[in-house]
Amino acid sequence: MSATTTTLLIDRTPAKAPKAWWQAAPFALVFLLFFLIPLALIAMVSLWNFNEYELIPALTLRNYASIFEGCSGLTDNGDLCVTLSTYLSTLKFCLLVWAITLVVGFAVAYFLAFHVRSPGMQTLLFVLCTVPFWTSNVIRMISWVPLLGRNGLVNQGLVGVGLVEQPVEWLLFSDFSVVLAFVHLYTMFMIVPIFNSMMRIDRSLLEAASDAGASGWQTLWNVIVPLSRTGILIGSIFVITIVMGDFVTIGVMGGQQIASVGKIIQVQTSYLQFPLAAANAMILLAVVLMLIWSLTRLVDLRKEL
Template sequence: MSTHTTPTHAASQPAHTVKAWWQAAPFTAVFALFFLVPLALVLMVSFWNFNEYELIPGFTLRNYFAIFEGCGKLTDNGDLCVSLSTYLSTLKFCLLVWGITLLIGFAVAYFLAFHVRSPGMQTALFVLCTVPFWTSNVIRMISWVPLLGRNGLVNQGLVGAGIVEQPVEWLLFSDFSVVLAFVHLYTMFMIVPIFNSMMRIDRSLLEAASDSGASGWQTLWNVIVPLSRTGILIGSIFVITIVMGDFVTIGVMGGQQIASIGKIIQVQTSYLQFPLAAANAVILLAIVLMIIWGLTRLVDIRKEL
């Protein structure tokens, strides 16, 4: 019996391997066509030269040097160069938005997962959180203008209540309005993965912690947060990658007065400076990948999922 089964098993192994490769081939082709090929083109163009009229294929580091030209010393006012200041500004927005969305997203997900007992109510409240996504990002951003403008509802309320004598200027077209719009737009990207992780937590662990005398805060910090770290990581990756490359929100809510890397790339593209824009895109991608790499060192997503 053994002399017949062993060759049969060995012969069926290559066929199974070929079948698996055929199953993966369509996804591999889509990934290569829509991700690897465009990424390779951007990297290639970043080393090209250009002038006012044409792109000049070749290999040059001129674009990368031009981005950080003059950054070896401070300006006459004691500030950093434009490129470094813009990258730091983008990182500042990214850090602020990440922190605020994490706090709000964790709180909302915790409430839905542990304080709403009815599955039907959980679903209804979860769908309610997605209502803003039923309209476009631009419409949601513009909706803040009549609220935060100099003659908007917020300023009218503050002046009418006697809290301020004159309208507050920094409510719109400022860092505050940009961060507010980012939080409004992208908090849902933090809520969904954290909520999913919390729903997978075994409730008997919470009961065991309570029986052991742990307080609510101790249970939260020592049980719920560690078991929700996969959702926190995935949500963080979503928010960080979106904010780092966003230029529409900063342009609209910043009144075209606040710079970001995404905004610089958009401006360079509009002026047909494609190699310079590609070089900035490569640097931005490298920074985002380093941030993601640092986050994935904290949690092994493949083991947790």
């Protein structure tokens, strides 16, 4: 082989690819700046002391102790302490909303993926599902007030047809209205990942199940649901994390009468009790991470993706 040929082969050799950590560096930097550093600052402030006038950068567990003060047993009335009651109330809303959005989201995604044959119609119906997101969450919440209020359209209709003798009080500013608003606001976060998982299912598997004599429900439970579990998990993580930290929806639809962890943090920050709010935020983060960890034990997300 001549020297000229050797030179040409060397020139055509592809350049050495950059190392993997160089490729991941920009994403790692974003993760560091916008997640790890803020989280570390919140954890640090949660260990600070404070008074009516200033923050005192001295490490103390006083904030965590004050949050769980009186939680070693039941109160004189036989109730749980304020902190545990608030977390149980927040978990109640979280589980209710998660269950309802899962059923509704799965049903809508199933209809779009398996009953709508035209790709154009699928796209159109999917876009229609996103229409509510074109407006503010607050506007969508407030839109329920003239419907569910004491003199709202729903109560007028119920009284008009004779189903009730007087307006129903629990339709608005109640647990019902809070759950309804949550489902209205966040069902789309369940629809999208489940629909994406269902669109990846090989349709020949459904035909094989039908040829094997499986009924529609058997195919749904033994084929579609297992193959959609990645989307179910991702949608569940979205809904749980959003509902656990939400305070606007509970404040507006609960008439400022229903407590939640997010509402407590918001009130504490408004009174400039930042260390207490930071401590509550860290506890809330730990609870949410435990819920997510429990879900990931059911599905190995990294393997599925």
